[in-house]
Structure formats: C-alpha cells, structure tokens
Amino acid sequence: MLRPDVSPTFPSVPVASPCSPEARSQGPRYNFGLQETPLSRPSAQAASASSPPGTSGAAGDRSGSSSLPGHPLSALPPQGSYFRNRSSFAENTHASHVMLGTSSSSAQDSNYPQILKSPLCAGIPQRSGYKSWTPQMGYSATSSSAVSAHSPSVIVAVVEGRGLARGEIGMASIDLKSPQIVLSQFADNTTYAKVITKLKILSPLEIIMSNTACVVGNSTKLFTLITENFKNVNFTTIQRKYFNETKGLEYIEQLCIAEFSTVLMEVQSKYYCLAAVAALLKYVEFIQNSVYAPKSLKICFQGSEQTAMIDSSSAQNLELLINNQDSRNNHTLFGVLNYTKTPGGSRRLRSNILEPLVDVETINMRLDCVQELLQDEELFFGLQSVIAKFLDTEQLLSVLVQIPKQDTVNTAESKITNLIYLKHTLELVDPLKITLKNCNTPLLRAYYGSLEDKRFGIILDKIKTVINDDARYMKGCLNMRTQKCYAVRPNINEFLDIARRTYTEIVDDIAGMITQLAEKYSLPLRTSFSSARGFFIQMTTDCTVLPNDQLPSEFIKISKVKNSYSFTSADLIKMNERCQESLREIYHMTYMIVCKLLSEIYEHIHCLYKLSDTVSMLDMLLSFAHACTLSDYVRPEFTDTLAIKQGWHPILERISVEKPVANNTYITEGSNFFIITGPNMSGKSTYLKQIALCQIMAQIGSYVPAEYSSFRIAEQIFTRISTDDDIETNSSTFMKEMKEIAYILHNANDKSLILIDELGRGTNTEEGIGICYAVCEHLLSLKAFTLFATHFLELCQIDVLYPNVENMHFEVQHVKNTSRNKEAILYTYKLSKGLTEEKNYGLKAAEVSSLPPSIVLDAKDITTQITRQILQNQRSTPEMERQRAVYHLATRLVQTARNSQLDPDSLRTYLSNLKKKYEADFPRAEQDSGKTEE
Ligand SMILES: Nc1ncnc2c1ncn2[C@@H]1O[C@H](COP(=O)(O)OP(=O)(O)OP(=O)(O)O)[C@@H](O)[C@H]1O
Incomplete structure (x- = not known):
C-alpha cells in the first residue's frame, strides 16, 4: 500500500477515455503526499538556464511557462523554473541577478541597514508570520463577513521617476483574491499625498519598491514616507532592472484578456506604471509559485481623476470603515450601508466608500437602479435571494487562471472544488437573468444584457457532460469531500468508479465498526468527521455511564470538551489511512478529468469577469436599497449647490434610540465658507461629519439621510477633526493638527469639501486664533466649500471682510432645575444663523461633568479675575x-x-x-x- 510519507509520488493509474492517452502524458506529475512536498530547490545554474543571459527575466521566465503543454490550464509544471516560493527566494538570494532583497517593513528595524548594505542580501531574515494566500490553499467559500472579504491580499509595486521625472509615480497592484491588475500613474507633489492615500485605500499586504529607492543613508523621500506610513506592511525591495517598462508592456500583451486589451493603448507611453507591473508580476509569480495563464487577467488603468480623493486620516475621522472607539463594532458608514450578501459586493462597497465617483451620469445611473429596486418589491426580494447564493466569483476566477508550478494533493483537490463552484456559479446565471428580465433602468438592462453572453451556457453544457448534475457546493467539509469524490459522472473512467466503490466500502466499514463498538461497550457512540482528524468517534454523555469514569482502553487520543468526548482507535486510524489512500486515487483521476475539462472550457472562461462585475455591483445596489428601507433616505440631486434639507447623521441614527435632530445646510459659491460656533457638546462635530457622510453617500449612488438633498460633486473631501494624540507616531496634538492642516492647504482646490473642527486647540489662544485666521484667509481664496467649527469667537469677525463667509451657531437653552435651584443647559442640536452668544460655556459644561464642585468654583473665580484684568488692559482711548x-x-x-x-x-x-x-x-x-x- 502506498504510504504518503514513504513515497510522495502517485502510482501511475491508467486513465480511461476521454483523458487518456494524451491526457496521461500531459497530466500532472503528482506529489501525492498527505503534506505538500516542495520540489527540490533548483540551483543557481538552473536559474540562469531558465532566464536567457542578459535578460532581466520576465520574458525568459514566461518563455519557461510557454514550454507548458499547449493549453493554458494544463497542469504540467514548468521544468527548471527558478522561482519556487518566498522561502526558497530568501535562500536563493545569492543569485543576485534575480532579486535583491526582502526587508522587514520598518525602517527602524535593526536588521534594516544591514540588509540594505549587502548587495546580495545574504542572510536576509525570514519574515515570520508572513502568510500569503496561495492557489494551493484553494478557493474557499467565504462568508460575506467584512473581515474575510477585506483581509489584506493586495500586492503593490511602486516606482518613482528619477531626475527631472521625480514626483512622477507609477503603481501596479494585484489582489491575490481577484485576477485583476490595476495600473496608475500620476504626478504627485512633495508630500506624496496621492501615493499615500492610494496605498491606504488598497490596504496592501505587501509593497514592492526598487532597491535604488532605499540606499542606506540616502533613501528617497517617497521610500521614507511609505515605510513610516505602512509600518505593519511587508516591504520587499527588488533590483531596479526588474522595473522594466518594455517587459511590462510584454506582460500586458501576453496576459490581458481580449475584452480589456484597450488598456494597452492607454498605458503604452506610461513608462512608470509599465515598469511597476513588470516588477509586480515577476514577484507574484515567484511567491505564488504559479504563473498566470496567457490572456487570463483583467488589466485596467485607473487615473486619479475618476474618483474623489479622501485621505486616510479623513476616512478615519469620518469613521468610514472603522469605528474610532471600538474597531470591532460596525458603527461606521460601511456598517450603515453594508447589507451585501457576497464577498465581492462587500469589497465593492468598501472601495466605493473610500473612492466615491465624480461622474454625475454614472452616479445617476446607479441611483435609477436603487429607485427601481425600491419601487419594485418583487424585483428587490427576487434579486436578493439569487445574489445571496453566489460565492466569491472573483476569487474563483483568480484560482482558475493560475497554473500551479507544482502539483500536490491540495492543488488537485482545490481544482476539483473550484470546478464544482464554477458549476454552482454558472447555474445561477439563468435565475439571475429571469429576475432581471423586466427591468427598466439602463444599468439593470445592461446587466441583463451581459448575462445573455452565450459562453455561460457553453461552459455549463461542457461541464455537465463530465460532472454529475447534482454535484454542488455544500457547507461542511465532509459534504464537500463527498461532492468532490462523486463529482465526475460514472462510466467516464472505470478505474475511478472502482476507486469510488472502494472508498464507499471503507466509509461503510468505518460506520459499521463504530456501531459494533457502541454495542460492545453499550455506549452512545457516534461517527464524526473533521478535515484534520478524518473519521473519529464522538460521545456526548455524563461520566456516570462510564465504568470507573474511564473509557475502554481500546480508545485512544481522547479529548473532552464539557461532556463531549472525542477519540479514535488503532483500527479506526488504519481505516482512515485506507480511506485517505483511496481518496488520493480518486482525486488524482478526477483531477486528470477536471484538467482536461478546464482546458476545453478555458477559452470561454473570461465571461466570468463580466459576471463577477455584475454580481458585485447588483449586490451593492441592493444593499443601498436595503439601507433605504430601514430609514427615510432621499434620492440626491447634483447641482452646483450643497443643499440639504433636514439632514441627519446616518451613524448616529444607528447608534441612538431616538432619531438624531435634523438640520439644514445651504452652501453655494457665493456663500461657501461657514464658521460654526456653539458650546461644547452642542453638536458641531456631528454636524460637520454628517455633511461629509451625506456627500460620500450621494457620490457612491446611495440615497442620503435627509428630506431633500442636492450636492456639488466634490473632487476631494478633507477633514481636520480633533482626535487624541497619536502615540504611535509620537507626534503631539499640535504637530498632528499642523500636519493635517498643511496637507489640506497643499492639496485643496476649488472643488473640495473641507471640514475643519477646532483648529489651534493645541496651542495658546492668541496663537491658535492667529493660525485659524491665516488658514481661513488662505481657504477663502478658493471656491471650495468649507465648514469651520471653532471655539474662537474672534474668528467670526472675518465675515466683515469676506462676503462669502456665513456665521452659524448651535443653539442651547437654559432651563431652571427647580429641585437643585440651578441652571442647566439643554442641547437642542439646532443650527441657527449668526454666532453663538453663549459665554463661559466651558465652565457650564464642566459643571455638569464629573469635575468636583470645588474645582469648578475655583475655576469660575479665576476666570472672573482674568477677564477683569484683560478688560482693564484693553481699556483704551x-x-x-x-x-x-x-x-x-x-x-x-x-x-x-x-x-x-x-x-x-x-x-x-x-x-x-x-x-x-x-x-x-x-x-x-x-x-x-x-x-x-x-
Ligand atoms: N443632531 C444631533 N441629534 C442628536 N444628538 C446629537 C446631535 N448632534 C450631536 N448629538 C449628540 O451630542 C454629542 C456631542 O456632539 P458633538 O461632539 O458634535 O459636540 P461638539 O459641539 O462638537 O462638542 P465639542 O465642542 O466639545 O467638541 C454627540 O456625541 C451626540 O451624542
């Protein structure tokens, strides 16, 4: 009998038609150990053999992959391929012609200078804890939970121009969960705000830069900024020569699917993003230990002008994705809007919130859809129930378009699983089409049209010739194991049928043996299964049933949780091994058949890009409609005015029992600067955030929490809202607010929405007022819409000089507390014209706080004295x-x-x-x- 630990190679099992004989010759050379058996590390010689001398590798390596059998999805591993995996990369760093080095993320890391000093990077430390997704892990049916859908899986390559081109940035990113490469190239200023913002939005798992960006003692500013801002992200530096624009273009020509090939025209002369994509793909192929099949990737160019920019600290201030008090709760804008059912939908919502649209036509098309979904209940519920059945189509595609360089049990199992998922996905196309059939709005009609693609039917028909009709995605590992085992129709391969019969007999034997044991010991034994243990025995009982509180000695590996025992026996272990053995045979033969099938359907598979796009977008639009049904949101309009009638804060609404107090907003070009005053706790910050949140909601195509709303498209949304000291970056409150305000002043333009709250609170009053005044005057030179909340009432005088300034304040009422014979403040949260007339409201707030009364009394005395002194000094002729x-x-x-x-x-x-x-x-x-x- 084959013992996995003795012989990792699968016995050559004859494969019947349609796979044999040529399928056998093209079939995978299997490592069918229970554990993945890595191929032996190739020598540097082998490495240089696979890369033609004098080439920087990209073309050489791909030509290595082109020696694969004709079909892109064929599983034959490339011979002599240099790259294996990250660890072998680290071991192989002596082969300096491949890549230069891997460093830990932090510039302060003690290893860091040492790594950079060594040109060959010998002794590069292995990064502990690095866990990247690999195709071998297979596609798992993820839940739609935000956490799994948004765990970092993006690798980004960044490169900057040199000399006169400094500041010109090229970026290329790939999400390991989705076979899509996004390229961008843009000019950035000295603060590199755009790069940092873009990277924060991508939330990368790893960033790749050129080794020339981080020469010891002379790192570029961009490198320093990125390492400072992304301390928890892995950094890899690779030789500059891999940032090769010619190779980048070649990669795109080879890998981009026909539907998206216009990207070539867009990026032909964008050298930096081409250079970045060359380095990125070279690196990803290495760490994934697989190459992308030719014409298999969606590659697109994303200029920074198509979306509004929200910098990362604004995203944090506004609690777009993460709640500032408790990162685990979903009191965020994402939480308010997320009723998505698929991981793709939730990823799409996340990226839209961070990068809202700026194109009114597209936004209105989305709004039309939401409106139709709200008006047609049948459509809404029908669509929701179909969409909920979809799995992560993007991730499925991602696995299908990769060719593993190494074949193991896991890769085989994962391919079979993915074929079952593919069938499951394609079977949902028709129900989706039927639901969308009578839709009216252009976008929904367009999605309906995209589902008419004949390729869906062609693939499904081909799958059905080989795969059983009832093979489908099921929850539970045993269920899925059974599905994989019996996925292929009977009579396609007689050896497979025999192996399956053997497997069934073993499983039946296991069940029979456990029944016999139960009778023998008169115990309530049950057969259980887990992917780690295989079949084992479970018993739920109290100890009184057991003689001497002990299980019979035949049972071993006993574990107990509460009153549930889990254990096995020597015989059961043996039977599990036999079971695994026959399963490996089944998987092997099934894999052969699946590979052949995949090679036949491969040319049609790109219709799945359309499908995943359709599903994620419909899911997001349904989610918007769902959010509307829970509150009275209104469809926004787009004009050159920001006008919100009775708008409220959507997150506050979710948190509080009572509906928040609504307020009006009216900002136009002629009156574009609002100074907002009011006592502490009167609602200033909430109001500011509410406006930004409504603006974002409108620009992603959602309805907004108001009675009426009209927005001017904002190209950037900036906020400076006071938070606590940033201990992590060791900057004081004051320095932090100065940095934030400098960022706004450098980047704001006439189309910005700017929200500033309590600027200058980190220094003394005079200087604070001075800074606020200067900042206001600078911003007043723009046509941006600005809301400036402050406690410096002196600032309100600025309206005398600037007709476009409006003073607004939050009202409070003073009520007599008869029982305590004291005056109390009643917060109305109502916004009114003019500046606040409240005096000493800080003391009043302190009075109602938990500050000891004696301290409050002292504070009042001291304030009176200081005020008297100031008045005396001010008395003048x-x-x-x-x-x-x-x-x-x-x-x-x-x-x-x-x-x-x-x-x-x-x-x-x-x-x-x-x-x-x-x-x-x-x-x-x-x-x-x-x-x-x-
Ligand atoms: N429109 C509203 N409706 C209901 N409750 C509100 C509203 N606005 C604010 N609040 C409540 O009042 C609290 C304080 O509001 P907020 O922080 O906006 O006040 P503030 O004027 O900015 O205070 P400070 O000047 O001390 O920073 C909020 O946490 C919220 O619970």
Whole structure:
C-alpha cells in the first residue's frame, strides 16, 4: 500500500477515455503526499538556464511557462523554473541577478541597514508570520463577513521617476483574491499625498519598491514616507532592472484578456506604471509559485481623476470603515450601508466608500437602479435571494487562471472544488437573468444584457457532460469531500468508479465498526468527521455511564470538551489511512478529468469577469436599497449647490434610540465658507461629519439621510477633526493638527469639501486664533466649500471682510432645575444663523461633568479675575482704538496684495470698498485711511 510519507509520488493509474492517452502524458506529475512536498530547490545554474543571459527575466521566465503543454490550464509544471516560493527566494538570494532583497517593513528595524548594505542580501531574515494566500490553499467559500472579504491580499509595486521625472509615480497592484491588475500613474507633489492615500485605500499586504529607492543613508523621500506610513506592511525591495517598462508592456500583451486589451493603448507611453507591473508580476509569480495563464487577467488603468480623493486620516475621522472607539463594532458608514450578501459586493462597497465617483451620469445611473429596486418589491426580494447564493466569483476566477508550478494533493483537490463552484456559479446565471428580465433602468438592462453572453451556457453544457448534475457546493467539509469524490459522472473512467466503490466500502466499514463498538461497550457512540482528524468517534454523555469514569482502553487520543468526548482507535486510524489512500486515487483521476475539462472550457472562461462585475455591483445596489428601507433616505440631486434639507447623521441614527435632530445646510459659491460656533457638546462635530457622510453617500449612488438633498460633486473631501494624540507616531496634538492642516492647504482646490473642527486647540489662544485666521484667509481664496467649527469667537469677525463667509451657531437653552435651584443647559442640536452668544460655556459644561464642585468654583473665580484684568488692559482711548484699526487694516491690505491673484482693477475696487467700510466705521479718520490706501 502506498504510504504518503514513504513515497510522495502517485502510482501511475491508467486513465480511461476521454483523458487518456494524451491526457496521461500531459497530466500532472503528482506529489501525492498527505503534506505538500516542495520540489527540490533548483540551483543557481538552473536559474540562469531558465532566464536567457542578459535578460532581466520576465520574458525568459514566461518563455519557461510557454514550454507548458499547449493549453493554458494544463497542469504540467514548468521544468527548471527558478522561482519556487518566498522561502526558497530568501535562500536563493545569492543569485543576485534575480532579486535583491526582502526587508522587514520598518525602517527602524535593526536588521534594516544591514540588509540594505549587502548587495546580495545574504542572510536576509525570514519574515515570520508572513502568510500569503496561495492557489494551493484553494478557493474557499467565504462568508460575506467584512473581515474575510477585506483581509489584506493586495500586492503593490511602486516606482518613482528619477531626475527631472521625480514626483512622477507609477503603481501596479494585484489582489491575490481577484485576477485583476490595476495600473496608475500620476504626478504627485512633495508630500506624496496621492501615493499615500492610494496605498491606504488598497490596504496592501505587501509593497514592492526598487532597491535604488532605499540606499542606506540616502533613501528617497517617497521610500521614507511609505515605510513610516505602512509600518505593519511587508516591504520587499527588488533590483531596479526588474522595473522594466518594455517587459511590462510584454506582460500586458501576453496576459490581458481580449475584452480589456484597450488598456494597452492607454498605458503604452506610461513608462512608470509599465515598469511597476513588470516588477509586480515577476514577484507574484515567484511567491505564488504559479504563473498566470496567457490572456487570463483583467488589466485596467485607473487615473486619479475618476474618483474623489479622501485621505486616510479623513476616512478615519469620518469613521468610514472603522469605528474610532471600538474597531470591532460596525458603527461606521460601511456598517450603515453594508447589507451585501457576497464577498465581492462587500469589497465593492468598501472601495466605493473610500473612492466615491465624480461622474454625475454614472452616479445617476446607479441611483435609477436603487429607485427601481425600491419601487419594485418583487424585483428587490427576487434579486436578493439569487445574489445571496453566489460565492466569491472573483476569487474563483483568480484560482482558475493560475497554473500551479507544482502539483500536490491540495492543488488537485482545490481544482476539483473550484470546478464544482464554477458549476454552482454558472447555474445561477439563468435565475439571475429571469429576475432581471423586466427591468427598466439602463444599468439593470445592461446587466441583463451581459448575462445573455452565450459562453455561460457553453461552459455549463461542457461541464455537465463530465460532472454529475447534482454535484454542488455544500457547507461542511465532509459534504464537500463527498461532492468532490462523486463529482465526475460514472462510466467516464472505470478505474475511478472502482476507486469510488472502494472508498464507499471503507466509509461503510468505518460506520459499521463504530456501531459494533457502541454495542460492545453499550455506549452512545457516534461517527464524526473533521478535515484534520478524518473519521473519529464522538460521545456526548455524563461520566456516570462510564465504568470507573474511564473509557475502554481500546480508545485512544481522547479529548473532552464539557461532556463531549472525542477519540479514535488503532483500527479506526488504519481505516482512515485506507480511506485517505483511496481518496488520493480518486482525486488524482478526477483531477486528470477536471484538467482536461478546464482546458476545453478555458477559452470561454473570461465571461466570468463580466459576471463577477455584475454580481458585485447588483449586490451593492441592493444593499443601498436595503439601507433605504430601514430609514427615510432621499434620492440626491447634483447641482452646483450643497443643499440639504433636514439632514441627519446616518451613524448616529444607528447608534441612538431616538432619531438624531435634523438640520439644514445651504452652501453655494457665493456663500461657501461657514464658521460654526456653539458650546461644547452642542453638536458641531456631528454636524460637520454628517455633511461629509451625506456627500460620500450621494457620490457612491446611495440615497442620503435627509428630506431633500442636492450636492456639488466634490473632487476631494478633507477633514481636520480633533482626535487624541497619536502615540504611535509620537507626534503631539499640535504637530498632528499642523500636519493635517498643511496637507489640506497643499492639496485643496476649488472643488473640495473641507471640514475643519477646532483648529489651534493645541496651542495658546492668541496663537491658535492667529493660525485659524491665516488658514481661513488662505481657504477663502478658493471656491471650495468649507465648514469651520471653532471655539474662537474672534474668528467670526472675518465675515466683515469676506462676503462669502456665513456665521452659524448651535443653539442651547437654559432651563431652571427647580429641585437643585440651578441652571442647566439643554442641547437642542439646532443650527441657527449668526454666532453663538453663549459665554463661559466651558465652565457650564464642566459643571455638569464629573469635575468636583470645588474645582469648578475655583475655576469660575479665576476666570472672573482674568477677564477683569484683560478688560482693564484693553481699556483704551478712541484714538488708540482708531490706530489699532488702521494698523489692522494696513496689515490686511499688504497681505491681500501679496496673496491676491486679482487683476489690478479688481484689486482697486476691493481697496476702495475697504476704504469706504473703514470710513463708515471711523468717520473722523479720513486722512489716515488715505495714507493706508497709499
Ligand atoms: N443632531 C444631533 N441629534 C442628536 N444628538 C446629537 C446631535 N448632534 C450631536 N448629538 C449628540 O451630542 C454629542 C456631542 O456632539 P458633538 O461632539 O458634535 O459636540 P461638539 O459641539 O462638537 O462638542 P465639542 O465642542 O466639545 O467638541 C454627540 O456625541 C451626540 O451624542
């Protein structure tokens, strides 16, 4: 009998038609050990043999894969292939012509300089805990839980231009769960805000950069910034020569499926993203130990102009994906909108929230769909029930288009599983089509049209000639094992039929043996199964049934959880081994048949890209409609005004028992800067966030929480909302807010939505006001829509100088608490025009807090004294006041002249208006005002 640990090679079992004889010759050379048996590590010689001398590898390696049998999905492993897996890569780093090095993510890592010093990277530490998804792990039917759908699986290559091209960034990313490569290239400024934001959105598992970006003591700014911002992400540096644009173009030509081949035209002259994709694919093929089949990948170019930019700290402030108090709860925008049923749908929702659309037409098409789903109940429920049955189509595709370089039991098992999933998926196309048949909106009709693709039927028919009709995806590992075992129809391979009969007999024998044991010992024994243990015995009972509280000595490997015992016996272990043996034979023969089948259907398989796109989008739109049914959301309009009638905070609504107080918003180009004041706890931050959340919801095609809403498309959404000190980056509150505000000032434009809350709180009042004033004046030079919440009431005076500034405040009411004979504050959360008239509200808030009354009393006393002192110092003659005003005016004029982009005529008009205003305020100061104007 074959013992897996003795001989890892599968005995050559004859395979009947249709697979033999040529299928046998093309079939996998199997490592059928119970555990994966890695191929022996190839020598550096073998490595150089597989890469033609003088080439940087990409073409050489692929030509290695082209020696595979004609068909892309054939499983014959490439001979002498250099790359095996990450660990062999680390061992092979002496072969410096392949890759330079792998380093841990942190620039502060003690190994780091050492790694970079060595040109050959000998002694590169193995990264512990690295766990990447591999095709051998197979496609698992994931639940739609956000966690599994969003665990990092993206690898990104980043490269920056050199010399005059510094600041030109090329990026290429691939999600290991989805066979899609996204390329982008853009110019970034010195803060590299776009790169960092893009990377944060991708949430990578690993980042690849060129070794020239991190020469010790002379790392590029981009490299330093990335390592600082992504401390928990794995970093790999590879030789610059692998960032080769010519190879990148070749890769795209070879791998991109016909439907998306227009990408070639888009990226032909985008050298940096081409260079990045070359390095990325070379690396992924290495770590995955597999190559992508020719014409199998969706490759697309994504410019930064197609979506709105939300930087990562704004995403965090707004709690788009993660709740700031408790990262496990779903009190986030994602939580509010996520009623998706598939992992693809939930991934799509996540990426949309982080990168909302900017194209009104597309947004309106989505809104039309949501509207139809809301109006047609039958459509909504019908669609929801079909969509819920889909598995992760993207991941399925991802596995189907990879050719493993090594064949093991696991790869075989995973291919069989995937074929069953493929059948399951394709069987859902018709029900989906029927549900969408009578839809009216263009997008739903387009999705219906995409399902009419004949290839779905062709693939399914071919599958059905080989695979049993009732082979389908089932929950539970034993169920799935049975499905895999009996997936292939009978009479296709007589040896397979025999092996299956043997397997059934062994399983029956196991059941019979356990029944006999139960009778023999008069115990309630039950047959159980787990993928780790195989068949074992379980017994749920209290100890009184057992003589001497002991199980019979025949039972071994006993474990007990509460009153449930699990154990096995020597005979059962042997039978499990026989069972595994026959299973391996079955899998081997099934795999041969499946590979042949896959090779026949392969040319049609790309219709699944369309299907996965359709399913994830429908899932997201259904989710939007579902969210609407739980609250009174309204369809947004898109104009050049931000107008929200009675809007409320969607996350607060989910948390609180009562519906949040709704408020109006009306921001136009002529009145685009709102200063919001109000006591502590009156609702300022909530209001600011609510506007941003509504804006994002509208721009992803969702309805919004309001009675009416109209939005101006925002190209960027910036927030500066006070949070606690960032201990991780060791920056003080003040430095953190300065960094955040600098980022906004550098990047905001006329189409931005900017929300600033409590700027300048990290320093003293005078300086805080100064900073706020300067920041406001800078932002006022833009047509961006800005909301600025502050406790510095002095700032409200800015409306005198700028007609586009509006002062708003949150009202509070003072009520007498008769029982305690004290005044209490009642928060109305209502926004009104003008600035707040509340005084000393900090003390009032402190009074209702848990601060000891004696401290509050002291604080009141000290405040009164300081206020008196300030008033005394400020007491001045009318002449002093006049001079102060002249000084202030002169400063303003100089500043305006310096900053202004106005033409001379406009500047003159502006100055003369200012002069008139000054003369009106100080009628006896005409001479001075004349001087000032000069
Ligand atoms: N519109 C609303 N409806 C109901 N409750 C609200 C509303 N706005 C705010 N609240 C409640 O009031 C609390 C305080 O609000 P928020 O933090 O926005 O106040 P604030 O004015 O920004 O306070 P501070 O100035 O101290 O930062 C919120 O946590 C929320 O529970």
